[in-house]
Amino acid sequence: MLIIRPFSFSDLDAILQIERQSFPKSPYDWTTFLQLSVLYPETFLVHTHITDGQKERTIRGYIIFSKNGHIISIAVHPRHRRQGVGKELLQRAMKIPRLKKVWAEVRRNNLGAQAFYSKMGFEMTGEVSNYYGNEDALIIQWTPVPHKSSC
Numbered sequence: 797m798l799i800i801r802p803f804s805f806s807d808l809d810a811i812l813q814i815e816r817q818s819f820p821k822s823p824y825d826w827t828t829f830l831q832l833s834v835l836y837p838e839t840f841l842v843h844t845h846i847t848d849g850q851k852e853r854t855i856r857g858y859i860i861f862s863k864n865g866h867i868i869s870i871a872v873h874p875r876h877r878r879q880g881v882g883k884e885l886l887q888r889a890m891k892i893p894r895l896k897k898v899w900a901e902v903r904r905n906n907l908g909a910q911a912f913y914s915k916m917g918f919e920m921t922g923e924v925s926n927y928y929g930n931e932d933a934l935i936i937q938w939t940p941v942p943h944k945s946s947c
């Protein structure tokens with residue numbers, strides 16, 4: 797059974813492994829993750845699952861976002877990519893009630909992440925030169941469709 801739950805301290809080693817494989821140039825370190833877990837206790841989420849024996853399995857990915865819709869980071873373990881894990885995590889941010897938008901910065905050369913966000917309905921709305929040192933960021937954004945009143 798799939799579980800998406802808030803980060804806990806015991807997840808740190810697994811998260812750091814995912815991080816180093818996902819962002820080899822500039823991985824967050826453990827102090828950054830601990831600070832983020834204090835800043836975003838309800839929206840630093842990990843993706844895992846339990847087996848029939850009720851034992852929780854390894855962490856497959858994580859997402860950190862602010863309640864106003866800013867994706868701070870998202871990563872899925874390379875072994876578990878293209879299995880819908882990222883989609884399930886990102887949908888948690890996209891389901892925040894009364895949200896005006898969800899947005900993220902993506903490295904210009906991170907074509908995989910750009911394809912992922914595009915598939916999720918995000919569009920490029922801007923760019924920031926040298927956001928990552930000497931590399932540009934694209935700003936990608938998703939806006940919820942307003943519900944029509946039934947009256």
Ligand SMILES: CC(C)(COP(=O)(O)OP(=O)(O)OC[C@H]1O[C@@H](n2cnc3c(N)ncnc32)[C@H](O)[C@@H]1OP(=O)(O)O)[C@@H](O)C(=O)NCCC(=O)NCCS
Pocket residue numbers: 818819870871872873876877878879880881882883884900901902903906907908909911912913915916
């Ligand atoms: C981006 C990332 C989080 C996507 O996670 P994921 O679990 O593999 O994504 P999903 O399986 O939910 O993908 C959903 C859809 O997005 C698209 N997609 C995802 N990754 C893609 C890729 N590398 N290339 C092209 N399309 C991709 C596909 O349409 C996919 O559906 P499909 O597999 O049925 O074709 C993951 O690749 C990752 O951790 N990358 C490294 C870290 C990173 O770049 N994070 C984003 C920083 S802004």
